[in-house]
Amino acid sequence: MWSKTTEYAIRALIYIALSNKESRRPGFREVAEGIDTPVQFTAKILQTLVRSGLLSSIRGKGGGFFFGRNAEDLKLSDVITAFEGKDYFIGCALGLKECDSNNPCPLHDEFVEIRTSLEVMANRETVQGLALKIEGGSAMLKRG
Amino acid sequence: MWSKTTEYAIRALIYIALSNKESRRPGFREVAEGIDTPVQFTAKILQTLVRSGLLSSIRGKGGGFFFGRNAEDLKLSDVITAFEGKDYFIGCALGLKECDSNNPCPLHDEFVEIRTSLEVMANRETVQGLALKIEGGSAMLKRG
DNA sequence: AGAATTAAAGACCTTTTTGTATTTTATTAA
């Protein structure tokens, strides 16, 4: 549905949100270990998130990654578009440059409906909301 | 949503289905021209489709690509899984190896619903059905 | 039989994605 980078990013952010609740700021090594992703690649993804302003970080001893007060409810759609591009929820199913209700590809109507469901979900769900599900035990990030 | 290869494949197949209705068997050059895709890359995709048994071809003068009687209703889901792999409609939104209702990722329930809509659509729609929409003028393959 | 035509096959090449390793910079604590 989307790239591994996006998958890893969402998992990493959920892990960080959970850690923050325990007043901890995990480093990228801990995050990668916690969500079972390649360490340096995870570091790179977290850097991108910080640069995009979706996540905060502090260097040095006691440092790590965290969500500032201002970014307490990070929508999944923001994470997705940060990596997939802002047109992610606009593209045509058959890759046509011009595809809209006036000039539709043969899949247009049906595809728009599905794509919109995805967008609605991504706008509704937040990293912190998903973290709550893990906390409550109704979902998992790792086998177990 | 899926790769360019899959997008090109669907468009190519629709073009071929339309040509076949006019009792013509287009070659890969004509197909590529007709759907605005890279010529040799299109040829490669058509080869894959023939090898997969989803499409037929004849070499030599008067040859080209066509659908045999047996494959008159080619489901989109068959085209998609031919290129994306048979697990395309099974994968986890967050890339977890084990993700099901017993051991769900925090997006599982919502994602399954969307993924299933996509699968239902892909099982319902056929290349020939989509070709009909083009023929009837209610959809396009190219700017127009 | 020979020329023309067309898909098949295979060797490449480029770009993007995914992943690794090393060095640098900022911060803290002793």
Added chain:
DNA sequence: TTAATAAAATACAAAAAGGTCTTTAATTCT
């Protein structure tokens, strides 16, 4: 002020996706 710690930056590299080009094999028509 020095040592330890941790993110940032940078450079590489492997793999996959996307794309091109040339040669070969099959078929038809003359």
